[in-house]
Amino acid sequence: MDEIIKKCHQKVKGLVVGHRNMQRVEVTGKSVHRDILIMSGDVNDLQHNLNVWNECLKRRRMETNKRKAKVMAIARELMDIRIAGVPIGHVDEFKYLGMIIQTGGYNRKM
Numbered sequence: 001m002d003e004i005i006k007k008c009h010q011k012v013k014g015l016v017v018g019h020r021n022m023q024r025v026e027v028t029g030k031s032v033h034r035d036i037l038i039m040s041g042d043v044n045d046l047q048h049n050l051n052v053w054n055e056c057l058k059r060r061r062m063e064t065n066k067r068k069a070k071v072m073a074i075a076r077e078l079m080d081i082r083i084a085g086v087p088i089g090h091v092d093e094f095k096y097l098g099m100i101i102q103t104g105g106y107n108r109k110m
Contacts, residue, residue, distance in 0.1 A: 008056045012038075013045040037096060043079040046071075054083055070094065074105045 018025045038053065040046035050064075057063055066086045072094050073079055081088045093102045101107045 004056050004060055004062075008053050011052045011056075012049040013040065015039045015041045015045075035096075043081070046079070047081055050081065050083055072101070072103060074101075074103055 016025065036053065038046065038049050040049055054064055064083050066083050066088070069083060069088050070091045071079060071081045071088050072091050078090055093100050095101075095110060098110050099107050100110055
């Protein structure tokens with residue numbers, strides 16, 4: 001899985017979260033065990049990043065579980081996001097690493 005993560009991170013578009021020493025600081029996502037969190041600043045970059053991950057996994061004869069995959073928009077309207085043509089459901093809150101992240105941008109510990 002480490003090799004897949006390295007390959008994907010070379011091709012995905014990052015989300016600018018700030019600057020440090022006059023350099024942009026970007027995040028692309030996070031992976032813990034078999035779970036992958038993919039972040040983006042807009043719907044087009046998110047779709048691109050999902051396509052990259054899907055292709056990287058496919059090359060290794062793996063695939064995204066489309067039934068478990070979810071999209072959450074923070075402070076934005078709902079998006080039409082798909083993996084291999086399959087629409088991904090939306091959620092209003094997401095549990096990740098002991099935190100509950102909500103669509104309004106709020107988070108709290110579980």
